[in-house]
Every structure is written in C-alpha cells, then in structure tokens.
Amino acid sequence: MAGASPHSRGVALIGCGSAQAEQVISNDQLGLRVETSDEWIRTRTGIGSRRVSSPQESLTDLATKAGNSALEMAGWSADTLDLVLLATSTPDDLFGSAPRVQAALGASHAVAFDLTAACSGFLFALVTASQYLRTGAMRRVLVIGADQLSRFVDWDDRRSCVLFGDGAGALALEASDGDGLHGFLLHSDGTRGGVLNLPALDTAAPLAGQAKHRQGGYRPIAMNGQEVYKFAVREVPAILQSLLDQCDIGPNEIDWLLLHQANQRILDAVADRFSIPHEKVLSNLAHYGNTSAATIPLVLDEAVRDGRIRRGHLLASSGFGAGLSWGAALLRWQGPA
Template sequence: MTGSPPLSGATGGVALVASGSARGTQQISNSQLGQRVDTSDEWIRTRTGIGNRCICGPDQSLADLSHQAGTQALSMAGWDADSLDLVLLATSTPDDLFGTAPKVQALLGARNAVAFDLTAACSGFLFALVTAAQFLRTGAMRRVLVIGADQLSRWVDWDDRRTCVLFGDGAGAVALEATSADRDGLVGFALRSDGARGNCLNLAQHNERQTLVDSASHQVGGYQPISMNGQEVYKFAVREVPAILKQLLEATDTAPESLDWLLLHQANQRILDAVADRFNLPHAKVLSNLAHYGNTSAATIPLMLDEAVRDGRIQPGHRIASSGFGAGLSWGAALFHWQGPS
C-alpha cells in the first residue's frame, strides 16, 4: 500500500507535535553478556554497533514503559490525557495477549480515548503512525497518541549468542494532532509486507499438543524464543530499505540532499551506514542510538526521535525520512516534518 496526501476523502492534515520515551532500568553491557555466552565486546560492536542494551527491571512491564513514554509526550504537548481520542500501541510483546493498549489508556487517564494494539514487529511504529494519520485526516479524531513499545528480553534465548546480543526493551511515543491540509506534516508514506519471506525472523508458537478427551487433543499455549536468520534479514534490509525510500522520495519530489535527518529502525549500524551511502548522505545526518539501547523493535524509531528532539538536534520544520523493517517480513517508509508543540 502506498499513499501521499491528499488522500481520497481526506479533509485535513497531521501535525507531529510532541514525543516521549522510556527504557528498561537494567543496563547490560557486551562484556557482561560475555560472562554468559561465548562472545566479546569487540565481536558484538564490529558486527552490530551495539555496546549496551536496556532490559526491564523486576518492577517494569510493557505497560509501564508505554505509560512513561506517553506521559512525557503529553507533557511536552501540553495536553490533558482526557483530550485524547485514540491510544494506538504498536507492539509484538504485549503484557496480555488480548491487548495492552487499554491498560495504557487507563494508566494515562485517557478516559475518552479508544485504545488498541497494532502488531507489525519492528515496522510497527511506522505502520501505526500511518494508521493514526487516517483517523486525523478524515476528521474522525483530533488527537492521537502513537506508542511503539517492546519488551523483547522475555522472548530472547539468553544462551543463543546469535540473537541475545541484539535486543533490548524500550518505548517511544509521538503525539499527533489534526491540522489543516496546508500544514500537513506527513508528506508521504509507503508500506510493504511479504509473508512469503516471513520465516527469516520469527517468534513462533510452541508446537505442543496434549490429550483433551478420548482421541481429541489441544494445542498448548506459549511461544518459542526469537529465531532469526541474520544474513537473510541483513540482505533484506539493505536491499528493500533504500528501494522503498527511493520510491517515496521520488513520489514526493524530494531530493535526498534536502533531508535534515535519516531516521531508520535501529537494528544494525552497518545497515544504517549502507542506506546513507546509497543516497550519498553524510553519516552525520543518520540518527543512531542503538549503541546504547540495542534493537527495541517497534520502539527504536520513536525512542530515537524523542532523544534527538530533547537534545535539540531535531528542530521544528526539519524534514525527516524514516524507515522501519523487520519480521513479517514487513517494511515501510514515511517522510514527515517535525512541528513540535504549538
């Protein structure tokens, strides 16, 4: 699916006005992981760019991370929680398989908001951002809080050095508001899915059955640890991310050199550098913090966005090209302007 405003039936635009973030309270270094599995700081850094990852503490949950990030975004925006129309939580690791967004809505005190989860793994935040924009553009809603959050630490095999070095826990939130079409901050987007290649990265159910009655049996609930074909995922990312970004930039008549920032899913520093090189962009324009947090899945883009907003790198009016990619397989891109709080 692709889209670029104005969409059919659209009546307005979308403003990205505020952000927030949260991360696990336990910091685990590469050297510490080397005490558990056969790895080293040098091995991990040279292959991924990751130096540390943040893991939820015993008193933290996915809902807690999401609540903290959402509260920060509301504070920056200057909004009361009860002014929200929608809380949209992008996550693949909910606290409750029936959904965690309603719990977050309650924690925020957003009594007037509908809340639901959206699952698209590491692409989740961008998919949620585009979904929220449709409610705002049609006039169905005025204020939306989009949260990307994942607690992958509970689904990692911490004795598998191929995957345990990669992931961390975090959340990021962005407050979106309906605005006039001439002030639309979401310039364009493109989204893709390819389930035929989905076996490269999985968090699959247990294939275990137990006897129910007589010859009938039932499947036992539960999930296996994350499994990943790292080489295939890397090849997928360095091929598809530049392609979808090129398509989006051409569709919106945007020159790569006009971008203020490239904001990609924080999975591997080599991927970030490869995409920048494809567009002849200086690496200084590529936002990166995975060295400190690892891959936090749906949280990486909004967490990095919030960090750069709060330290002053991202300023109102800056043009940002973003891409998320991961399990599904799914990938997407969005071109937007950061407006900031009014």
C-alpha cells in the first residue's frame, strides 16, 4: 500500500464518528405493544429509549455517515484509506456491505470487507486492523461498527425487544511510531453459544423430485438473558484483570472504562470489581439500548466530542456477546484534545 512503512509498528487512534437511526422509541411506546413499563425496563437494564431505523435507512447509510464523521475528525481524504473494515452482524447484503460503504465514502484505493463477531465485533475488528498497521502493510484504516438489530427483533417478545437499537460508530487508525493499543486479549467459547443466537431458518423446501433444499432466512434473536448476564459479569472483569496484569497497569491508571453497552448493571458491576468510580464508566445505554457492534465506538465518539475523553487518556475497553465471544483492549486516545 502506498505510504506504508515496514518500520511502523505502532497504532494511533486519531479520529472517531457515529450515526444514530432516525426514530426514537421510548419505553412507554414499547408498553403500547407489549406488556412492559418504563420502570420495569429501566430498573433491569438502564435503558430509557432506543433508536430504530426507518424503512428508508440502510445499514450502509449509517456506516457511511459514521465513517465520514471519523474521516473529518482525522483530517483525512477517503482516497488515502488502505482498508475499510466493517464489523456487523446485520449487513444489507449477506455477501458483505463493506464494499458498498467503501464506494459511498469514496475510498477508491481501499480494500473492504466485513467481520462478524456480534457485540464483540468492533473490538475484534479494531485488533484485526491493528495487525495490518503493525506489519507496515497498511498506513490508514477505518474501522466501523454498525448494526440494525431491529430487523431481527421479535417485537412481541418483551424479554428481548426492550434491549436492542440501531446505530453505527467509526474509528480512524493510523500507523505510528507511538502506540495507542497497549495490549489486547480475545476469547471465544462455542460450547456456550446457545444462550444468544440469531439462528438460520431450518425450513426444508422442495427442489426437484424427492430432493429438498434448506430455505434461506433467519429467525428472530433468541436469548437467555440470565445466562448472558452471568457470563458478562464473570468473564469481563476476568479478562480485563488479565490484560492489566499483562501490561503492568493498575486500575487506578485507567481514565475511562469503555465497555460494550448491554446492561447498566453489567457496567456498574465491572467498575465495582476494580473500585473504579461509576463516573469513570462511559455509558449512553439509556438513550440507545444495545446497538451491538456499534456500542463501543458510538459512546467513544460522544465522549470525545463532549470533552470527557482528552488526548492521552487511557481507556480500558471490553466487548462481549454472541458466540460466545469476548475481548479486552487498552487504548490510548491520540486524536483531538
């Protein structure tokens, strides 16, 4: 790739952006559809409302808007990008939506592909992108996390429909002499994957003669909320502790906890485990719900733009979700102060 240097071994985080779906659906509005209430949802999840895409909004639209915002903050032209990496479980095209985003951005010199790891997707994509930068194979990368889970929610299932929303967030990464990625750990455990699924249809359809084929399509999201909660409050503190030990960094050195926005009780439990004040936990869950791969970059972008995150701040991040998959990364913000 043009501009890449075999001596560039660091990764700089220098720009971010986000995009939200148009429609705001409050807890009270959901109560008109299913038997629930604002109090019931808030006390169990911390969610007050969520964004739901209109029929006219595509995943590509959200991802492109977030990507353009990150490019603007970084001060980059799209044609200087080497890679557009889209973390999503809900592409507009099952063959991949990253090339559509690449075209919409005008990133004519970039390779583009999707990465699917559900709610861990953005963190997994960030780590993947960093490897191209560390080797010198690429110089500039745009990582986007975007999901439209509203397309696969059973809106008559009050256990799950209250949780999810739509959105996108993006991060601009550049090869650097310094390093904004101090360390990372990633894990997967397929033996526990049955507690959170967006399963394929198992419908058989006639083909020819006695032959049949499996009909394409997907059923709504299915989740065992109690098991997912237990998984998160056990594994997230454990992987963060392992990463802090690996990097010889104490919890008191962390400026912000940047966690996947699944449930406010999970965020608080992780903070309590490390004796980190709750005001150092980044959270926008109340306004957006769980936007899957978009949650981490979306809350990051808001905190950068409102001045909470400043240049040099150290962020302890963790993503976790379906697969089951989970990971952690220690990040140093090097973008605008």
